[in-house]
Amino acid sequence: MAVTIINMPTRIYNGTGALEVLAEEGRRLGKKALIVTTGKDMENFGLLRKVTNRLEGTGVSASVFSAVTPNPKTSEIEAGVRAFLDEKCDFLVSLGGGSSIDAAKNISMCAANGASIHDFLPQGDKVGLEKRRAVPHIAIPTTAGTGSEATKTAVVSNERNRQKYGVRHDCIYPMVSIVDPELMLTVPKxxxxxxxxxxFFHAMEGYLSNKATRFSDMVALESMRLVREHLPRVYEDGSDLDSRATMAWASTLGGIALDNAICVGIHGLGQPAGGYVDAVHGKSLCAVYYSYMKYTWQSDIPRYAEVARILGGNDGAEREAELAAASADRLRAFIRPLGLEIRLRDLGIEESMIPAIAESVLNTTRRTLECCKMEIGYDDIVAIYKEAL
Ligand SMILES: [Fe+2]
Structure with a gap:
């Protein structure tokens, strides 16, 4: 049997009440923390206070950098690095969704290397891969979503060319991640x-990737099953702590699947499209998955069929190929009641933008296309986008 690699270098605490470990973990990393977060929401919901109280309780002082926005921008990373250095901080704490965590990952690498974020982008000068390092980072997600707490990927939107890029390096794994579903109870519907x-997309794409392993399959399949059951529940009742906790667990599993098997073309096409018009990440994926799955299901009938089985449904599909062909429709039937039936036009994307966005795919997410079971080139990308308009 082939050798399986398991990437899981972050110490992850996942479960109700996990935030209690912050004091001890923070104290080990130094005397001063920079908390990286987004705007006022964290203050309004009292989450920032919960974090600072626990740090200050053990003598760790904290400064707050709250200028991160969705699809974090290169200028925000630069400002965060300045704040970290000016305040003479020892470590980072990110609090929020994937934007805060990814911003902190990039800040951690730029601050440690004395480099600009532009150095790490495709057109940048590059800092030698072997020399890269990062300052310690504790990630505290407040959404069950990106799985960024378990990955070495950090997305950043380059304001110079409207391209959204995923920086990947071993040094940007958070040192510690604290995933506490109690922090997610106030997340809006x-x-x-x-x-x-x-x-779901992290898990499904990890499962469909040609980099999938017996380990990533295990976590991806479990994550998909849990989302199938519990996302509708938290949509109906955001105060359902058991389902919030299960979604938090599924999110970390999805991150592990993504980190070990990478993604395929739903992120590969959805992320650059969303980056081009500054759209919400999940909505960008929802705009492209259907046409992508319809375009590619024949490339791996057993796995697309398994996705269809997990999603369930009564469309008469029984044979393997029928199930695989029905996978996109079954996912659409799952997504529709959640209000996520979206087309690219709903995000503000016009047909005239497609060539530029397709070029952006080749510049930023080509690696995900290399994980697809079929070859996907420029013409395929354009065809999938046109179908998704
Ligand atoms: Fe994602």
Whole structure:
């Protein structure tokens, strides 16, 4: 049997009450933390206070950098690095969704290397891969979504060319991640589904990837099953702590699947499209998955059929090929009641933009296309986007 690689270098605490470990974990990393977060929501919901109280309780002081926005921008990373250095911080704590965590990952690498984020982008000068390092980072997700707490990927939107790029390096794994579903109880319904469906895509794409392993399959299949059952529940009742906790667990599993098997073309095409018009990540994926799956299901009938089985449904499909062909429709039937039936036009994308976005795919997410079971080139990308308009 082939050798299986398991990437899981982050110490992850996942479960109700996990935030209690922050004091001890923070104290080990130094005297001063920079908390990286987004705007006022964290303050309004009292989450920032919960974090600072636990740090200050053990003598760790904290500064707050709250200028991160969805699809974090290169200028925000630069400002975060300045804040970290000016405040003479020892480590980072990210609090929020994937935007906060990814921003902190990029800040951690730029601050440690004395480099600009532009150095790490495709057109940048590059800092030698072997020399890269990062300052310690504790990630505290407040959504069940990106799984960023378990990955070495950090997306950033380059304001110079409107391209959204995923920086990947071993040094940007968070040192510690604390995933506490109690912090997710106040997440609004729209954010709950936008991020919750991202979990499903991480797991499904990891499962469909040609980099999938017996380990990533195990976590991807479990994550898909849990989202299938529990995302509708948290959509109906955001105060359902058991289902919030299960979604938090599924999110971490999805992140592990993504980190070990990478993604395929739903992220490969959805992320650049969303980056081009600054759209919400989950919605960008929902705009392209259907045409992508319809285009590719024949490339791996057993796995698309398994996805269809997990999603369930009564469309008369029984044979393997019928199930695989029905997988996109079954996912659409799952997504529709969650209010996530979206087309590219709903995100503000016009047909005239497709060539530029397709080019952006080749520049930023080509790696995901290399994980697809079929070859996907420029013409295929354009065809899938046109179908998704
Ligand atoms: Fe994602």
């Amino acid at each position: 729209s954010v709950t589904v936008d991020t919750g469906i991202d979990v």
